[in-house]
Amino acid sequence: MRLTQILVGLLGLTALAGLSACGTGQTTAVDSGTESTTNSATGNQASKGTLVIRANGEDFVRQGFTSKDGWAITFDHVYVSLADITAAQTDPPFNPEAGGKLDPKAQVVLPDPVVVDLAAGDATAEPILVAETDAPAGRFNALSWQMPLAKEGASAGYSLWLQGTATKDGQKLPFTIKVAEALAFTCGDFVGDDRKGILEAGGRADLESTFHFDHLFGDGEAPADDDINTGSLGFGPLAALAKNGEVNVNSADLKAGLSPAEHDTFIKILPSLGHVGEGHCEEVKLTS
Amino acid sequence: MRYALGLLLVGLGSLGWETPGLAHGVHIQHRVISGIEIQARYDSGEPMQAAQVSIYAPGNPSDPWLKGTTDAEGRFRFTPDANQPGNWEVKVRQAGHGDIVSIPVAAMDGPMAGEPATVPSASLMKQPGELSPVKHWVTIAAVVWGFIGTALFFSRGKR
Numbered sequence: 001m002r003l004t005q006i007l008v009g010l011l012g013l014t015a016l017a018g019l020s021a022c023g024t025g026q027t028t029a030v031d032s033g034t035e036s037t038t039n040s041a042t043g044n045q046a047s048k049g050t051l052v053i054r055a056n057g058e059d060f061v062r063q064g065f066t067s068k069d070g071w072a073i074t075f076d077h078v079y080v081s082l083a084d085i086t087a088a089q090t091d092p093p094f095n096p097e098a099g100g101k102l103d104p105k106a107q108v109v110l111p112d113p114v115v116v117d118l119a120a121g122d123a124t125a126e127p128i129l130v131a132e133t134d135a136p137a138g139r140f141n142a143l144s145w146q147m148p149l150a151k152e153g154a155s156a157g158y159s160l161w162l163q164g165t166a167t168k169d170g171q172k173l174p175f176t177i178k179v180a181e182a183l184a185f186t187c188g189d190f191v192g193d194d195r196k197g198i199l200e201a202g203g204r205a206d207l208e209s210t211f212h213f214d215h216l217f218g219d220g221e222a223p224a225d226d227d228i229n230t231g232s233l234g235f236g237p238l239a240a241l242a243k244n245g246e247v248n249v250n251s252a253d254l255k256a257g258l259s260p261a262e263h264d265t266f267i268k269i270l271p272s273l274g275h276v277g278e279g280h281c282e283e284v285k286l287t288s
Numbered sequence: 289m290r291y292a293l294g295l296l297l298v299g300l301g302s303l304g305w306e307t308p309g310l311a312h313g314v315h316i317q318h319r320v321i322s323g324i325e326i327q328a329r330y331d332s333g334e335p336m337q338a339a340q341v342s343i344y345a346p347g348n349p350s351d352p353w354l355k356g357t358t359d360a361e362g363r364f365r366f367t368p369d370a371n372q373p374g375n376w377e378v379k380v381r382q383a384g385h386g387d388i389v390s391i392p393v394a395a396m397d398g399p400m401a402g403e404p405a406t407v408p409s410a411s412l413m414k415q416p417g418e419l420s421p422v423k424h425w426v427t428i429a430a431v432v433w434g435f436i437g438t439a440l441f442f443s444r445g446k447r
Contacts, residue, residue: 093375093390139349191379191386198349227332278386 047201051108051135053085055209056127057118067166068218068228071235075119075164079155080211082130083113085145087197087207094142096188096282102142108135115150118211119164127208140197143190143207143276147183158250159183160273162213166235166247173239175247177254181267185209185274185281192277210275216266233269237262323367324391328358328380335362339382346374346393368393
C-alpha cells in the first residue's frame with residue numbers, strides 16, 4: 001500500500017512538471033512585441049489621426065557634396081513641384097519593384113499642386129513640410145506623387161529647379177538647371193532608420209518623398225566603379241555649357257548642348273530621383 | 289544602386305524530433321524545421337554582405353521582432369512564428385541603400401501547399417504562456433491529480 005501511495009504521488013508530480021515544461025520548452029528568446037492597435041490590411045477604422053507629408057533632399061542638398069568628377073556642389077534652391085500626393089494603405093503591400101497598379105484599401109489624396117524648396121533652412125534643417133491632413137488610422141505603406149510643371153512661383157514652367165554653386169580647382173561656377181520633364185513616382189514602404197506611416201487613432205505619423213540627387217551628379221566619396229558613379233552624369237558635362245561664368249540651362253539647352261550619350265544619361269536619371277527614404281519607386285516619366 | 293531581394297525557402301518539412309539510435313551515451317538530436325531565407329543583392333549582382341536585417345512580425349511593424357546581418361552571400365535565414373500569420377516584413381539596409389520585402393505567412397492551421405513563401409504550421413518560436421485548449425485542460429487535470437497524489441503520499445500512516 002505504501003509503495004502504491006508513493007507511486008501515485010510521484011506520478012502526479014511528474015505529470016505536472018512534465019506538462020509545465022511542455023508549455024514553455026519551445027519558447028523563443030526573441031520577443032515578438034505587442035499587438036498593433038491598427039489594422040493596415042483594412043484601413044476601415046472610423047478613427048482618424050494626422051498624417052504629415054514631408055519632402056527631403058537629404059544631406060546632399062542641405063550640406064552640399066562633391067560630385068563624382070570633383071565638383072563641390074552647394075545648393076541655394078531646389079524647387080520641386082508636387083501634385084496628387086497619395087498616401088495609401090495597401091495589403092498585400094505594394095511592391096514597386098514588381099510594378100503593377102497600386103491597389104489601396106484606404107488612401108488620402110492631396111490633389112492641389114505645391115512647390116517646395118528642398119534647400120530651405122540650414123544644414124541641419126528637418127525635411128520640408130509639404131502638408132498635414134486627417135487620415136484614417138492604419139498602416140500607410142505606399143506613397144505616390146506627380147511632378148508637373150509648376151504653374152507659378154520662382155520655378156514656374158518647370159518640375160525641378162536646381163540652383164547653387166559648383167567649385168573645382170579654384171573655379172566657382174554658379175548654376176541653374178531647369179527641368180521641364182514632368183515626372184511621377186509610385187513608391188512602397190519607407191525604408192530608413194525609422195518606420196513611417198504607422199498612424200494610430202488620434203496620433204500623428206509622417207511619410208516622406210525623398211530625392212536622391214547623387215544619382216544625377218554622382219558621389220565623390222564613393223568608388224569610381226560604384227553604380228552611383230558609373231550611372232550618373234556628374235557635373236563636368238554641365239560645366240561645359242557655362243556661358244559668361246555661369247551655367248543657366250533648361251531641358252532644351254541640355255538637349256542641344258549635351259552629347260547624345262550624356263543627354264540620354266540625364267533623361268534616364270530623372271525618373272530615378274524619387275525615393276521613399278532608401279526605398280525605391282516605380283519610375284514613371286510622364287512627358288519630356 | 290537598386291537591388292532586389294531574392295527569397296528562397298529552406299528546410300521544408302514536418303517538425304519533430306528524431307533520435308538516431310546511438311549506442312554509447314552520446315545523443316545528437318535533430319529536427320527538421322522550416323524557415324525563410326532571403327538573399328539581398330545589388331542590381332549589379334553583388335551580394336549585400338554584412339547588411340543590417342530587421343524582421344517585423346505582422347502585429348508590430350514598429351519594433352523589430354528580430355535583428356541580424358546577412359552573410360557573405362547576402363543571405364539571412366529566420367523562422368517566423370507561425371502563430372503570427374500575416375505579412376512578415378524583412379528590411380535590409382547597407383550604407384544608405386535599402387529595401388523592404390513583405391512575406392506572407394499562413395495561419396497555423398491553414399493550407400500550406402503551393403505557397404512559396406509560406407511556412408508550415410509548426411514553429412520553433414512559440415510565445416511564452418501560450419497553451420492549446422487541449423493542453424490547457426490536461427494541465428488542469430494534472431494539477432488536480434498532482435495534489436491528490438501528493439496528499440495520498442503524505443497521508444500514509446506510520447508503520
